[in-house]
Amino acid sequence: MKYLSVLLTCLSVMLYSTAKADLTGIVCYDAHQGAFRLQEYSWGTNSVENHEYQMNMNGTFGTLDYYDNPSSWGGLDGVISATDAEDPVLTQHFTLVNDSGYGWIGFIVEVSMGIPFGLSNAVVNVPLGWGSVISGPTLVGPNYVGTITYSGGPVVNDGDPFDFQFQMGFTGALNYPFTLTFTPVAVPEPGSLSLIMVSGLLFGWWVKRKNRT
Numbered sequence: 001m002k003y004l005s006v007l008l009t010c011l012s013v014m015l016y017s018t019a020k021a022d023l024t025g026i027v028c029y030d031a032h033q034g035a036f037r038l039q040e041y042s043w044g045t046n047s048v049e050n051h052e053y054q055m056n057m058n059g060t061f062g063t064l065d066y067y068d069n070p071s072s073w074g075g076l077d078g079v080i081s082a083t084d085a086e087d088p089v090l091t092q093h094f095t096l097v098n099d100s101g102y103g104w105i106g107f108i109v110e111v112s113m114g115i116p117f118g119l120s121n122a123v124v125n126v127p128l129g130w131g132s133v134i135s136g137p138t139l140v141g142p143n144y145v146g147t148i149t150y151s152g153g154p155v156v157n158d159g160d161p162f163d164f165q166f167q168m169g170f171t172g173a174l175n176y177p178f179t180l181t182f183t184p185v186a187v188p189e190p191g192s193l194s195l196i197m198v199s200g201l202l203f204g205w206w207v208k209r210k211n212r213t
Contacts, residue, residue, distance in 0.1 A: 087169055108149050
């Protein structure tokens with residue numbers, strides 16, 4: 001009996017540690033107050049064994065919201081449905097066209113959910129050479145908010161595609177409402193660049209002078 005109870009305990013631990021939820025549906029739509037336009041989306045299974053899924057979204061990022069008001073950000077709201085409250089993994093994959101009229105040197109994605117979640121594997125596929133920094137998630141008011149900052153690569157000019165992705169992990173519910181907020185970082189104006197360069201030279205001169213004294 002002692003060995004049987006030990007065996008049953010081991011089996012239950014193994015089953016619990018390997019059990020993961022399957023996703024049954026994803027619904028999403030762009031936020032009407034932003035400059036992002038969702039054109040189409042689809043989702044499917046990346047790995048049945050590991051319960052990993054991927055959502056693919058195509059859209060454009062312009063300068064006006066649905067009411068023709070100027071907007072420098074865009075957004076997406078959605079709900080993920082699962083079979084049970086274990087931990088599925090979802091890759092969010094976006095292909096955006098820069099329709100803003102200016103070049104991008106950075107792109108910030110803010111992810112908000114009502115429960116704790118994890119962010120990982122944030123990469124830019126097009127153009128090559130971009131990096132990413134993930135911060136959070138942390139509790140901000142009633143929601144958990146995480147931020148991904150993409151930067152460091154070639155400029156995404158007006159009319160160019162920007163293809164990026166990241167993974168989300170979550171647990172504890174059957175339905176997971178989420179909000180994504182997109183904010184591109186514009187190429188600085190020539191005047192701003194000159195000011196930055198002059199400021200850098202002045203600071204370097206000041207440091208050199210201070211070291212001499």
